[in-house]
Amino acid sequence: MSQRFQFLFPWLVTAVSVAAMCGLGFWQLERMVEKQQRLASIAQKQSNESLSLTDALMEEDPRDIAISFVGTPDGERALLLDNQIHEQKVGFDVFAPVLTNAGWILVNYGWIPAPDLTRTIPQVNLSSATRQFDGIVTVPGDNPLVTETNVSLPSFPALVQQIAFKSLSESLNVALLPYVVELTSKDPAFVRDYKPVVMPPEKHLGYAVQWFGLAIAAAAIGGFAISKKGRIHE
Incomplete structure (x- = not known):
């Protein structure tokens, strides 16, 4: 039994390693x-004219739709999303709740x-004056490594670690829609460089080729x- 295990174990380790790399x-x-x-969806949606906020929210998937709407921002209760990097510099994304129809x-004003x-x-x-906003409808990603979501009330601007709509709605005492508008018009006070897809498809293809290459190398x-070890013990 021991000899059989010693024979099968290296093959099992190799097979598991190759399977894991192929899976990745x-x-x-x-x-x-x-x-x-x-x-492709972004290109199709943004090739059309800007919609109103209400029309965009009626779509099955409002993400990436260009919109133009009038709203009244609560400029006294700005939120700062922490640890945002732009050109290797640390900073904040500035958000504010905006009342619309x-x-x-x-609304993300920028970095x-x-x-x-x-x-x-x-x-x-x-x-806090009523104005027109031009931007893109987005849904912020959820970072499972971040557990701190409370707003540091009562002082503003308030520091937040991620955009958690339920927690922010409770802290701000307003019912927030589950979307964020990334402003796209130029503003000298903010950096606006929204990228809906950070890693292009080509990089994923490159990583896939690397994993398959490692799987082939591990198998070889x-x-x-194992075969060399077997010949030694013959």
């Missing part, structure tokens, strides 16, 4: 296809640099080592 390769290919479909929605490296909260001056090296 196929996963990267699936991600590539998803990104290609997302980019469709309800309250968070600002951190004043220093000691997590000093920068001063943000946002107008494992098979050679």
Whole structure:
């Protein structure tokens, strides 16, 4: 039994390793296809004219739709999304709740640099006047590694670690729509460089090729080592 285990164990380890690497390769290919479909959807949606916010929210999937609407921002209650990187510099994305004819929605005004490296909260001056907004409807991703979602009330601008609609709605005492509007018009006070797809499909293909290459190498090296060991014991 012991000799049989000693014979099968190296093959089992090699097979599991190769299967895991192939699985990661196929996963990267699936991600590539998803990104290609997302980019095609974005191109199709943004080739049309801008919709109103209410019309966009009536769509089955409002993400990536260009919109133009009038709203009244609550400029006194700005939110700063922490640890946002732009061109290797640490800063914040500035958000504010905006009252529209469709309800309250968070608007991302753009990125600002951190004043220093000691997590000093920068001063943000946002107008509360009714105005027109032009942007893209988005849904922020959920980071499972971030558990802190409460707003540091009562002081504003308030620092947040992620955009969690339920927690923010409770803290701000408003019913927020489950979307964010990324502003696209130029503003010298903010950096607006929204990228709906951060990693292009080509990178996923490259990673898939690497994983498949590693699987082939592991199979070859494992098979050679096991066969060589077997010849030694003959």
